[in-house]
Amino acid sequence: MSRFIAPWTLRSYGILGINRRNSRYIARYNPRRLFPLVDNKLKTKLTVHPAGIPTPAPIGTVAEQSQVAGLSNLLEGHAGFAIKPSKGSGGKGIIVVTGRDGDEFIKASGARLTISDLRRDVSNILAGLYSLGGKPDVAIIEELIHADPRFDRFTVEGVPDIRVIVCRGFPVMAMMRLATHASDGKANLHQGAVGVGLDMATGRALNAVQFGQTVTQHPDTGQRLDELEVPDWDALLLMAARCYEVTGLGYLGTDIVIDRDKGPQLLELNARPGLAIQVANGAGLLPRLRRIDDLSDAELSAPAEERVRLSQSWFGSVEQTVQS
Numbered sequence: 001m002s003r004f005i006a007p008w009t010l011r012s013y014g015i016l017g018i019n020r021r022n023s024r025y026i027a028r029y030n031p032r033r034l035f036p037l038v039d040n041k042l043k044t045k046l047t048v049h050p051a052g053i054p055t056p057a058p059i060g061t062v063a064e065q066s067q068v069a070g071l072s073n074l075l076e077g078h079a080g081f082a083i084k085p086s087k088g089s090g091g092k093g094i095i096v097v098t099g100r101d102g103d104e105f106i107k108a109s110g111a112r113l114t115i116s117d118l119r120r121d122v123s124n125i126l127a128g129l130y131s132l133g134g135k136p137d138v139a140i141i142e143e144l145i146h147a148d149p150r151f152d153r154f155t156v157e158g159v160p161d162i163r164v165i166v167c168r169g170f171p172v173m174a175m176m177r178l179a180t181h182a183s184d185g186k187a188n189l190h191q192g193a194v195g196v197g198l199d200m201a202t203g204r205a206l207n208a209v210q211f212g213q214t215v216t217q218h219p220d221t222g223q224r225l226d227e228l229e230v231p232d233w234d235a236l237l238l239m240a241a242r243c244y245e246v247t248g249l250g251y252l253g254t255d256i257v258i259d260r261d262k263g264p265q266l267l268e269l270n271a272r273p274g275l276a277i278q279v280a281n282g283a284g285l286l287p288r289l290r291r292i293d294d295l296s297d298a299e300l301s302a303p304a305e306e307r308v309r310l311s312q313s314w315f316g317s318v319e320q321t322v323q324s
C-alpha cells in the first residue's frame with residue numbers, strides 16, 4: 001500500500017492544493033496589476049507607510065554596482081542591520097548582522113563576515129541572483145529587528161515572524177516561524193525554521209513542524225512549543241487585516257515581526273502565500289476559505305476590527321470546540 005495520501009483524501013481533510021490556490025484564490029482575488037506592489041519589498045514599504053503600518057526602518061538602498069564600494073559609509077554608525085534583496089523570497093540573499101567587532105561584522109550565530117563578504121552579497125543581489133526570474137534588483141539595508149525577550153527560548157539566533165493568511169480582509173489562518181541554528185537568523189521554513197500553527201482566537205500554539213515533521217520542542221533549546229503564545233494577538237491580526245484595504249489584494253500572506261521596543265512591524269506581503277501553513281496548523285484552509293467565499297456584501301464591507309472579531313469567532317479553536 002502507498003504511504004502517500006491520495007489528493008481526494010487530502011481534499012476531504014480540507015487541504016488546499018496548489019492548483020486550486022492558484023486558480024480559485026490567487027487568480028480570482030488578486031488583480032495581476034497589484035503584484036508588483038508586493039513582489040518588491042521597497043514598494044511594499046512605501047505603500048503601507050502612509051496607512052500607518054510600520055515596517056523596519058530603512059538605512060539605505062544600493063541600486064548600482066558603482067555604489068557597492070561605498071557600502072561601508074552607508075553602514076557607518078549601525079551596529080546591527082539586515083541586507084536583503086528587494087525582490088527576494090524564502091530568505092535567500094539575506095544577511096542579518098547583529099553586531100561588530102573592529103572591522104568585522106558578526107551574525108547572530110557568532111559567524112564573522114568582512115566588508116568584502118557584505119559587498120559580494122550586495123553585488124549578487126544587484127545582479128539578480130535572488131530575485132524572481134533573475135531580474136536585476138536593488139539591495140535594501142534596514143535596521144535590525146530585536147526579538148521580543150518573551151520569545152527568548154522559542155527562537156534561536158533570529159527574529160521569529162508571524163504569517164497570517166488574509167482572504168478578502170478576513171484573517172483565516174496563522175503560524176509563527178521560529179528561527180533555528182539551521183535557519184541562520186532567518187525564520188524561513190525552507191531554511192529550517194520551525195512552523196507553529198496558532199489558534200486564531202488566542203494566538204496560542206496548536207501544533208508545530210520542522211522540515212514537514214511534527215516537533216514538540218525547539219530543536220536547539222528544548223523549549224516546549226505548546227507553551228508559545230503570541231502577545232498582543234488582536235492588534236497583530238488587525239494589522240494583518242488592514243493590509244487588505246491598503247493593497248487591494250484579496251488573498252494575501254502577511255509577515256509580521258514583533259520588535260522588542262517598537263512592537264509589531266510588517267516585514268513583507270506575499271500574493272502567492274505557501275501552503276505549508278496547513279501542515280503547521282494540522283488543518284486545511286479550504287473550509288475556512290469557503291466560508292469567506294460565501295460572505296454577504298454587508299459582511300464583506302465590515303471594518304477591519306469587526307472582520308478580525310468575526311474571524312476569531314469562526315476560526316478560533318475555542319469556538320470550534322464549543323460547536324462540536
Ligand SMILES: Nc1ncnc2c1ncn2[C@@H]1O[C@H](COP(=O)(O)OP(=O)(O)O)[C@@H](O)[C@H]1O
Pocket residue numbers: 056081082084088089090091092094096142143144145146158159160161179185186187188255267268
Ligand atoms: N530587519 C531585520 N532584522 C532582523 N531579522 C530580519 C530582518 N529582516 C528579515 N529578517 C529575518 O529574515 C527572515 C526573512 O526576511 P523577509 O524580509 O521576510 O524576506 P523573504 O522574502 O526572503 O522571506 C525574516 O523572517 C527574519 O527572521
Ligand SMILES: [Mg+2]
Pocket residue numbers: 090091255268
Ligand atoms: Mg519572509
